[in-house]
Amino acid sequence: MGEKGRARYGLREGWRAYRLIAGMWIRSTMAYRLSFAMTLVSGLLVTGLDFVAILLMFSRVDALGGYSLPEVAFLYGLSATSFGIADLVIGSAGRLGSRVRDGTLDTLLVRPAPVLAQVAADRFALRRVSRITQGALVLAYALAATDVDWTVAKVLLVPVTLVSGAVIFGAVLVAGAAFQFVAQDAAEVQSAFTYGGQTLLQYPPTVFGKELVRAVTFVFPLAFVNWVPAAYVLDRPYPLDLPEWTAYAPPLVAVACCALAGLAWRAGLRSYRSTGS
Amino acid sequence: MDAFIELDGVEKVFDVRRRTGFLRRERRQVRAVDGLSFTVARGEIVGYIGPNGAGKSTTIKMLTGILTPSGGRLRVAGIDPARERTRLAHRIGVVFGQRTTLWWDLPLIDSYRLAHRMYRIPDARYRENLDRLVELLDLESLLEVPVRQLSLGQRMRGDIAAALLHDPEVLYLDEPTIGLDVVSKARVREFLGELNTERGTTVLLTTHDLQDIERLCSRVMVIDHGRMMYDGPLAGLHEAGESERTLVVDLERELPPIDVGPAARVVRVEGPRQWLAFPASESAAPLVARIAAEHPLVDLSVREPDIEAVIGRMYADRETVVPGARNS
Ligand SMILES: Nc1ncnc2c1ncn2[C@@H]1O[C@H](COP(=O)(O)OP(=O)(O)OP(=O)(O)O)[C@@H](O)[C@H]1O
Ligand SMILES: [Mg+2]
Numbered sequence A: 001m002g003e004k005g006r007a008r009y010g011l012r013e014g015w016r017a018y019r020l021i022a023g024m025w026i027r028s029t030m031a032y033r034l035s036f037a038m039t040l041v042s043g044l045l046v047t048g049l050d051f052v053a054i055l056l057m058f059s060r061v062d063a064l065g066g067y068s069l070p071e072v073a074f075l076y077g078l079s080a081t082s083f084g085i086a087d088l089v090i091g092s093a094g095r096l097g098s099r100v101r102d103g104t105l106d107t108l109l110v111r112p113a114p115v116l117a118q119v120a121a122d123r124f125a126l127r128r129v130s131r132i133t134q135g136a137l138v139l140a141y142a143l144a145a146t147d148v149d150w151t152v153a154k155v156l157l158v159p160v161t162l163v164s165g166a167v168i169f170g171a172v173l174v175a176g177a178a179f180q181f182v183a184q185d186a187a188e189v190q191s192a193f194t195y196g197g198q199t200l201l202q203y204p205p206t207v208f209g210k211e212l213v214r215a216v217t218f219v220f221p222l223a224f225v226n227w228v229p230a231a232y233v234l235d236r237p238y239p240l241d242l243p244e245w246t247a248y249a250p251p252l253v254a255v256a257c258c259a260l261a262g263l264a265w266r267a268g269l270r271s272y273r274s275t276g277s
Numbered sequence B: 001m002d003a004f005i006e007l008d009g010v011e012k013v014f015d016v017r018r019r020t021g022f023l024r025r026e027r028r029q030v031r032a033v034d035g036l037s038f039t040v041a042r043g044e045i046v047g048y049i050g051p052n053g054a055g056k057s058t059t060i061k062m063l064t065g066i067l068t069p070s071g072g073r074l075r076v077a078g079i080d081p082a083r084e085r086t087r088l089a090h091r092i093g094v095v096f097g098q099r100t101t102l103w104w105d106l107p108l109i110d111s112y113r114l115a116h117r118m119y120r121i122p123d124a125r126y127r128e129n130l131d132r133l134v135e136l137l138d139l140e141s142l143l144e145v146p147v148r149q150l151s152l153g154q155r156m157r158g159d160i161a162a163a164l165l166h167d168p169e170v171l172y173l174d175e176p177t178i179g180l181d182v183v184s185k186a187r188v189r190e191f192l193g194e195l196n197t198e199r200g201t202t203v204l205l206t207t208h209d210l211q212d213i214e215r216l217c218s219r220v221m222v223i224d225h226g227r228m229m230y231d232g233p234l235a236g237l238h239e240a241g242e243s244e245r246t247l248v249v250d251l252e253r254e255l256p257p258i259d260v261g262p263a264a265r266v267v268r269v270e271g272p273r274q275w276l277a278f279p280a281s282e283s284a285a286p287l288v289a290r291i292a293a294e295h296p297l298v299d300l301s302v303r304e305p306d307i308e309a310v311i312g313r314m315y316a317d318r319e320t321v322v323p324g325a326r327n328s
Helices: A003-030 A033-058 A069-102 A105-109 A115-121 A126-145 A152-182 A187-200 A210-219 A227-233 A244-248 A250-271 B056-064 B085-089 B108-118 B123-136 B152-164 B182-199 B210-216 B236-240 B285-294 B307-316
Strands: B003-021 B024-041 B045-049 B071-076 B092-096 B170-174 B202-206 B219-224 B227-233 B244-251 B265-270 B273-279 B297-303
Touching: A003 A033, A003 A115, A003 A126, A003 B108, A033 A069, A033 A126, A069 A105, A069 A115, A069 A126, A069 A152, A069 A187, A069 A227, A105 A115, A115 A152, A152 A187, A152 A227, A152 A250, A187 A210, A210 A227, A227 A244, B003 B056, B003 B202, B024 B056, B024 B071, B024 B202, B024 B227, B045 B056, B045 B182, B045 B210, B056 B071, B056 B085, B056 B092, B056 B170, B056 B202, B092 B152, B108 B123, B108 B152, B123 B152, B152 B170, B152 B182, B170 B182, B182 B202, B182 B210, B202 B210, B210 B307, B219 B307, B227 B236, B236 B307, B244 B285, B285 B297
Parallel strands: B045 B202, B045 B219, B092 B170, B170 B202
Antiparallel strands: B003 B024, B003 B071, B219 B227, B244 B273, B244 B297, B265 B273
16 A cells, blocks of 8 residues: 555544434433533533633723724624634544653554544544534624625635634644644643634734734644635735635634644654553 | 474564663663574474573564564564564564553453454454354354453453464464463463464464473473573483482481482482482482392382473573584
8 A cells, every 4th residue: 555545544533433423422321311401501601701801801992903893793603603613523633642642652553543543533523613613603793794795706715714714623633733742731721822822812803912913823723714715805915915715714724734743743742652551 | 394484593672671779770781682593393392491681582582573573583483573563563473471462441352353454354254263262262142241340260261262363373472371370370370281282383482381381282491581592392401401310319328328329319318218319310220220239129219300390401501602503
């Protein structure tokens, strides 16, 4: 089997193992329907608090960094939804560090399935759909309330951005997990990047300093999750005066992030050396 | 013979960083496995023993593909485990006594159902294997219990079943009887023996309980400092370990220690009873004849060397390579 064949085989087997493991956890969660329904509702309320904070701000001001409430809601909806999807699909990988430290990763390595699929699907938490739901509701409100001249390109860009954003966040989560092979206590650092990142993106780039925006664009390219494509949709100046074509860049950025995260993961896994007992 | 597991000069070196003071670290290398060579044929059941830190678990981790060897060549069923870990996984079963491969928070049966799908075990085969394992390992009443609620012995049986559902060609067991009571140990041993004779499953067993080895293994490998110290039949350990048998003689009355020259030496005297040690490889007959001729003898018995003592002595002089050690 060539390198490419092997990669494709790994992807297929990984996806299969992912579905099997996630399915097992979903069935187990569904055994307690009522308790699941309750966590879902409370999750919806808790994640909703983020947006309530923004609403409170707008009770005092008419615009935030030049963005109106529906426009901020657009940013918020894109960020929260795409992060929610990534967190649902791959968030469990964030607990990798403890498995590396206590050596229980050994038991995943003896199963006939890629390790990443197994850690991502472990304890698959369906309750995380509450964040997606909440984000999607805000996004729906934003789409209804903003007065945008919808063109075909703009309409298409919204779902493309959503998917690309989820992939970018997913790549960040995988890279963070890979880092935990080296620094096993880095789970907090990782959540600072991911949760912190998605909260940051809920606000317009214009309220932040240039340095921060630059970092979020070029170092951790989270700006492509919403800021850049939203600038195009909302006819706003581009952050950092980026050229207009960058609005279409999210899919490319997503692919590049995946490639880097994949490399990081492989390097991390190779460095795994189990424990002495 | 068809070599199923092949190791040729396999090494594993760990870089360990140790704190030697505030912010000061020292790097050191631990040679956990140091030029190990052996082969195991299909259908063999081999005991793999050695003192703590000898490199047994490290060897098993390399055989399963968890760890990549630092040097040498290693093949299991013709596959390089570290390179093709997932492909090999279909053909091997692993039980770690220290940690479970079961899904901790879910009922035992869920782990088996998942294995059914993940290993692509044909339905009929899965049913048959599950029924057999559940019966032999007495798991019926445990299937719906979450794994975390199982006792150590129950969990271990559950783990053994999980490792065998997909009919692996080889089963690695790293201390499978650790912490088990006498009854559970006996049951696990009996089960492994049957598995080997009836299914022809190759078994590599690591343990600190030498009874496991005595009951199950015709061949034992002793390693220390990652090097092979002995590889051969269990009986051969006695010679290799230069072990001694003991002749216990009851005399008519208390006498000074018997002197029979270099053939034996008195190791203990208690009233009219005396204990004489002589090489395990020598016959007791001439010794008995001579003592009976020269001393007023009432009764006598011969005690076989204790395998624990033999191995204990082997571990004790750790640096010397035992004569007769063979690297096949
Ligand atoms: N992941 C690791 N990192 C660093 N050193 C390790 C690691 N694993 C094992 N070692 C070292 O390698 C040596 C062999 O360890 P191993 O676990 O293979 O011994 P063992 O024969 O299984 O011992 P035991 O009977 O105590 O289980 C020990 O000195 C141990 O400290
Ligand atoms: Mg060990």
